[in-house]
Amino acid sequence: MIRLASALALVLLSAGTAAAQGRPATCSRDLFQNEAAMRLRQTRMQQVATADQATQCKAWRDHVAFLQSSRAVFATCQTGREREENVGQMDQALSEYRVLIGNRCKTR
Secondary structure, eight states, rough: OOHHHHHHHHHHHHHHHHHHHHHOOOOHHHHHHHHHHHHHHHHHOOOOOOOOOOOOOOHHHHHHHHHHHHHHHHHHHHHHHHHHHHHHHHHHHHHHHHHHHHHHHHOO
């Protein structure tokens, strides 16, 4: 019972700290899930590297959507240099994939 109360107090304190910083209370979870999703995305992109053009284009478009949501998590949940670096990396990747799609995929 004491452990449960301690755990609950820690969660509430973390949520209060995140809220006090102007960030959603879910940021810790969101960043953790974002990192796990990135690993899965890397695997997916490796799997389609030798696929036909239509499959690659679909995967690239899906990846752009993922990068946009991932960027939003970084922009919302991080601060300072870490935020700047991660948002910048997402912006760069988005730009590169948009050029790739524009050059190699038919727009629909």
